Amino acid sequence: QVQLVQSGAEVKKPGSSVKVSCKASGGTFRNYAIGWVRQAPGQGLEWMGGVIPIFATANYAQNFQDRVTITADESTSTAYMELSSLRSEDTAVYYCAQLPGANLWGSWFDPWGQGTLVTVSS
Amino acid sequence: QSVLTQPPSVSGAPGQRVTISCTGSSSNIGAGYDVHWYQQLPGTAPKLLIYGDTSRPSGVSDRFSGSKSGTSASLAITGLQAEDEAEYYCQSYDSSLSGYVVFGGGTKLTVL
Numbered sequence: 001q002v003q004l005v006q007s008g009a010e011v012k013k014p015g016s017s018v019k020v021s022c023k024a025s026g027g028t029f030r031n032y033a034i035g036w037v038r039q040a041p042g043q044g045l046e047w048m049g050g051v052i053p054i055f056a057t058a059n060y061a062q063n064f065q066d067r068v069t070i071t072a073d074e075s076t077s078t079a080y081m082e083l084s085s086l087r088s089e090d091t092a093v094y095y096c097a098q099l100p101g102a103n104l105w106g107s108w109f110d111p112w113g114q115g116t117l118v119t120v121s122s
Numbered sequence: 123q124s125v126l127t128q129p130p131s132v133s134g135a136p137g138q139r140v141t142i143s144c145t146g147s148s149s150n151i152g153a154g155y156d157v158h159w160y161q162q163l164p165g166t167a168p169k170l171l172i173y174g175d176t177s178r179p180s181g182v183s184d185r186f187s188g189s190k191s192g193t194s195a196s197l198a199i200t201g202l203q204a205e206d207e208a209e210y211y212c213q214s215y216d217s218s219l220s221g222y223v224v225f226g227g228g229t230k231l232t233v234l
Binding site: 035037044045046047050059061095097104105106107108109110111112113114115 | 124155156158160167168169170173174179211213215222223224225226227228
């Protein structure tokens, strides 16, 4: 059973960047897409984008296209999400989650990482 | 505003049956794309409850079931238990430019 473990909480200044990691263990990392979803305090889930390690390709939600970069390092079975030009509205818990195949579309997310709280504050 | 619309809250007494709706459009649920459901307990990550409209992952109670018709999907929970109190989200795919992966706004289930 795959387990996803994310990096720890971050506090960032407005205008800076944050990079969150998501390390997979217990499965074949390269064959499964990894998606990133965020959840602002008291709010719902918002998809940001995802990466397919075996193809080294990423796709992003339109809302984040200009500010997010999602990558995967097969050598360490780790996916990364970097968000730039941070503003207070980016304060949220960021989750990574695996999809059941090498495809970002139409599929479900399972399992999920434990989440990483990113706080943007001056 | 979420692409998929869910009621903000539903409630039921222990042992009762409740349903949570998820309404979309012709570019997502109505186009035939699968609907998936998640349960999120307070302070925890979402957990997959239903995938592919009606399938349950191993380990998920058969008290949870999913259905889909037209541009809407539903999650039904029977024999309501106190531990079912959580937030529930639907998720699908949208072929328009707005999102690709889309979630409902979430429904808070309260067990009375």
